[in-house]
Amino acid sequence: xxxxxxxxxxxxxxxxxxxxxxxxxxxxxxxxxxxxxxxxxxxxxxxxxxxxxxxxxxxxxxxxxxxxxxxxxxxxxxxxxxxxxxxxxxxxxxxxxxxxxxxxxxxxxxxxxxxxxxxxxxxxxxxxxxxxxxxxxxxxxxxxxxxxxxxxxxxxxxxxxxxxxxxxxxxxxxxxxxxxxxxxxxxxxxxxxxxxxxxxxxxxxxxxxxxxxxxxxxxxxxxxxxxxxxxxxxxxxxxxxxxx
Amino acid sequence: xxxxxxxxxxxxxxxxxxxxxxxxxxxxxxxxxxxxxxxxxxxxxxxxxxxxxxxxxxxxxxxxxxxxxxxxxxxxxxxxxxxxxxxxxxxxxxxxxxxxxxxxxxxxxxxxx
Numbered sequence: 001x002x003x004x005x006x007x008x009x010x011x012x013x014x015x016x017x018x019x020x021x022x023x024x025x026x027x028x029x030x031x032x033x034x035x036x037x038x039x040x041x042x043x044x045x046x047x048x049x050x051x052x053x054x055x056x057x058x059x060x061x062x063x064x065x066x067x068x069x070x071x072x073x074x075x076x077x078x079x080x081x082x083x084x085x086x087x088x089x090x091x092x093x094x095x096x097x098x099x100x101x102x103x104x105x106x107x108x109x110x111x112x113x114x115x116x117x118x119x120x121x122x123x124x125x126x127x128x129x130x131x132x133x134x135x136x137x138x139x140x141x142x143x144x145x146x147x148x149x150x151x152x153x154x155x156x157x158x159x160x161x162x163x164x165x166x167x168x169x170x171x172x173x174x175x176x177x178x179x180x181x182x183x184x185x186x187x188x189x190x191x192x193x194x195x196x197x198x199x200x201x202x203x204x205x206x207x208x209x210x211x212x213x214x215x216x217x218x219x220x221x222x223x224x225x226x227x228x229x230x231x232x233x234x235x236x237x238x239x240x241x242x243x244x
Numbered sequence: 245x246x247x248x249x250x251x252x253x254x255x256x257x258x259x260x261x262x263x264x265x266x267x268x269x270x271x272x273x274x275x276x277x278x279x280x281x282x283x284x285x286x287x288x289x290x291x292x293x294x295x296x297x298x299x300x301x302x303x304x305x306x307x308x309x310x311x312x313x314x315x316x317x318x319x320x321x322x323x324x325x326x327x328x329x330x331x332x333x334x335x336x337x338x339x340x341x342x343x344x345x346x347x348x349x350x351x352x353x354x355x356x357x
Contacts, residue, residue: 021335046250059260059261091265093283108269109265178320181301182323183334200294222295
């Protein structure tokens, strides 16, 4: 990426690249969350803050649903922890992107809060195109824009969802699996692609088996198999491309 | 009283999410930059996110649950075709998927009459 001579330029480029599909996606996903929160009787204030402070939709949904059911606190904690456990591997695998940045590494504890599937995929796929010392402002611009449009989405969903035609709501909801399906499958690294395919196959059946930890469990199985087979997979790709 | 409880539950939900991010940063600071753990955890992340996508597609909640499964799966295939056959452009994939989704919603409605 060019034109990243100052931190401000990097921040603005991040904002610009987020405006469009990434921001629209957060907006529409969060309208779904907003309408759910309204149905379950969570206040508008907490619902909007939830997007800023939790910033992980599956956990936010679990929180709202269990709160609506009047479930015990420990159930809410375990449910949210299970639904958002992906942030551990995601944060861990994104940190090398910031490794050559001049900032104090303690700031990573703050930056990690802004990671979402969206921003994670952006930094993993395009982070290397950005100068190492400009990655943090780029990331913050990109993430903050997504978060901001998510908060607007919650508001819109909370206040207007019921007056929207069903077909519009359905199209907004359907955008989420399409978007994540496409950006996650678009990886050139064979083990990641295999983890994606296996996770996709195991996800639904494992969820039926144990709703709370099914996603983590199926991710663990898919990820471990792909990691163990990584050398086989890379070798296969090389031989197919005819390199030595 | 109920308001007060809502905030306590909310604060615990925030902690239950942030703790994973915190753990991720902490572990990353304790291992070398090209440790195989980074690749392993990226595999895990891909696996978990793919499971999540599959679940929202196959076992949705709310309004989407009323749309039959085939009307969700076929548009998804169209989205992938649009994306990979036409230069991996996100917008093209989304337009393919959403168009197929809308058309099948109308077809489904007609066959229900």
